[in-house]
Amino acid sequence: MATIFHLALASDWAAAQESGAYTTSTLGRTLAEEGFIHASRADQWTAVRERFYGDVSEPLVLLQIDTDLLDVPVVEEPAVPGGSETFPHIYGRLSATAVVKAIPLSAAAEAPAAAPVAAAAAAAVVPTTSAQPTESFSRIYFREMFFNMAMLCIVLALGTIGGLLGGWIGGLAGVAAGGVIAVVLYRRRHAKPTLA
Known part of the structure; x- marks a missing residue:
């Protein structure tokens, strides 16, 4: 994005x-x-x-x-x-x-x-x-950057755990699982509000 x-x-x-x-x-x-x-x-x-x-x-x-x-x-x-x-x-x-x-x-x-x-x-x-x-742009920017880095850490952590447990196939599976989790969390965080 x-x-x-x-x-x-x-x-x-x-x-x-x-x-x-x-x-x-x-x-x-x-x-x-x-x-x-x-x-x-x-x-x-x-x-x-x-x-x-x-x-x-x-x-x-x-x-x-x-x-x-x-x-x-x-x-x-x-x-x-x-x-x-x-x-x-x-x-x-x-x-x-x-x-x-x-x-x-x-x-x-x-x-x-x-x-x-x-x-x-x-x-x-x-x-x-x-x-x-009254929230500053820099505060919003750094909060978004921190969130994006946290999502990257989830993907890398699950890929590493998968690699340790199941070799390169486990690593790929871990990265895929981490990617799915990161996408779900990202979409929840950035969901558009519904007007009642």
């Missing part, structure tokens, strides 16, 4: 959830106008927020997108012609099912007086399962 990110107005994301597809390219520009949807890697989205969304007082959400779930191409391209830094660009509508998390971002930096109202509005329109509005 490759993960990319897109900053969105909470109202745009709420509309996309109803329609099933997100078609905003960037702040004030549609997919039809731009030709693609701007996205960022994990190390880029905070700078994008500061540069392009610093004056936005509306609630924002950070969309975490699994590129394996997209049915349109993602192309790494320079932000400006001849530029050295590339960004992922999504060439087509972003299916709401490809968004694995929608993390409300605090609006305190943008509008101090309206921060409680903005945070409540973001929480009301964006269902999330594990992210709190």
